[in-house]
Amino acid sequence: MEIRTIPEDYIINMTKEGHGKVESNFLLHGLKIKNDTDMPVVIHQINLELYAAETFVKQVTYSGKALINTIERFAQECTWLGKGFGAQLFLGKEGFWNPEKFSSTKTLMPDQETGLFNEYFVVINKEMIDLLSVAVLYEKEGKEYRQELSIPLRNYVNKNKYLFPLKGCISTCGNYNCLLDHRQHYSMEFAIDMAQYNKEQKLSFQEEMRKEDYVIYGKEILAIADGEVIDCFHSIPITTSWVWEEREPYFKQYGLAAQFGNYVILQHSNGESSFYGHMIEDSLTVKKGDKVKQGQVIGKVGHTGLSNCPHLHFQLMDRPDILTGRGLPCSFLNIKDVTGEPLERIMDDNIIVHTC
Template identity: 65%
Template sequence: MNISTVPKDFIINAPVEIRGNVISNFLLHGLSIKNDTDETIVIKNITFGLYTADVLVKQIGYQGKALENALKDFAEKCTWLGEGFGAKLFLGKEGFFTPSHFAKTVTLAPNEETGIFNEYFTIVYDTAIDKLLVNISYTTADEIFTQEWQLEITEYHNKNQYIFPLKGTICTCGNFNSLLDHRQHYSMEFAIDMAQYNSEQKLAFKEDMKEEDYIVYGKDILAIADGEIVDCYHSFFMTSSWDWEERRPYMEKYGLAAQCGNYVVIKHANDEYSFYGHLIKDSLTVKKGDKVKQGEVIGKVGHTGLSNCPHLHFQLMDGPDFLSSKGLPCSFINIKDVTGSNIGFIEEDNIIVHAE
């Protein structure tokens, strides 16, 4: 039996300390189980062991009816995860799963496979979780076997100091604490959407609002640190439809721009990359190969690509490719919360921050 995971090497934890305890919060994007033997196998249980300093803190498992239902749901609902844009967006690559080989039960014939998609973990303990041990028990020819797969769970610390990409008082949403928003996508796990309320604390404050009616529309976007422009797109002209069939022709013609609108990717020191999406058409002040300084204007907040209202989509990554790069947490050195206290990493979804 062959086991593989996304990510394959380590998972980034976003622990929060509260009242002497630590809340560990992390996500396994994909678990693949393939029968690469010549015998039929029957999966008996899938167990996740959560460790800190080699101490087993908690076990979470699928077995019995829960296992049967989970694998049946996976086979029926995840057929789109094999190839194409969706596979790359959610798993960072194509070919991790082979839907044509999915088994709909716990029984896997030779060359069949099953798996789990987006398994979330939130654990309260004295210290942060630092290891995930996947244990799979199965039978073949009336013999019981077990197989393990281990992943490091690590807290990520930025290698550079970053400023917030917008100035003023900004509402943030869709961050990692919003389980079914950006987080379920591979590179967007720690992405943030940024918009702005009016003086009455409203985002939409009148009927039939035009793009320019939104407070954030046209606002300057700043480079979060010194770097080099390694990718950008400036001429996408529309807000994409949320209906996949309507969006497909634009995806085929314009690629990533149909998803993210006009965008900029900056390479910073120590192989960290920032991404800025949904910019106004032709508002970019930079081009590929340009060097930028921290705080330099690179474009203006818009409403292009897959966008429900004018806003800035921002994320940090470990590479330049929006689809295949691992998403990274990003802390900022110049933001305060609504009480005026300095904060770095935005832990909660739907909070307001102020950047000088």
């Protein structure tokens, strides 16, 4: 039995400490279970076992009707994750799963497969969860077997010092605690959307607002650190549709900008890269190959690509590729919360930060 995961090497665990406890918050993007034997196998149970300092803490189990329903639903709903834009955006690669080989039952014939997509975990314990062990219990020729695969969990420490990409009082949303937003995408796991309220603490404050009426529209975007422009796009003029069939034709004309609007990707030192999306058409002040300095203006906040209102989409990655890069959490040197207390990372959804 073959077991594989995305990510393959380790899972990033976002932890909080308080009252003598640790909150572990992490995501397994993909689990693949494939029958690589020459005989049919019957899966009886999938266990996701969590450990802290070699101590067993918790187990999530798929068995019985839950297992049957999960396998059937996976075969019906996840066929789009084999190849193409969707597979890259959500898994960081194509070919992890082969939908033509999906089994819709617990019985996997030779070369058939099944899996789990985007399994979220939030666990309170005395110590952080540092290991996820996947155990598949199955039957072959009347005998029971157990196949295991373990993957470590780690906190991630940035390798560079970063400044916040906008100045002033900024509203942030869509971060990793918003499970239905960016996080389910591979490179966007720790992405943040940034907008701005008016003096009445409203984002949208009049009927049928023009994009120019939003407070943040046209605000200068700053490079978070020294780096090189690896990729950018400057000339898409429109906001594309949320309906894929309507947005798809724009991919032929604008490529990834149909999704991300006008954008800049910067390569920083130590293998970390930053991405800035939805900029105003022709507002970029840089081009591919340019060297930039920390705090340098690289463009202006806009409403292009797949955008529900003017805002900056920001994320950090382990490589300068919006589809194959792995999302990384980002710490900042110069932000405070509404009480004036310094913030290192944005750990909660829908909070306001102030640059300092």
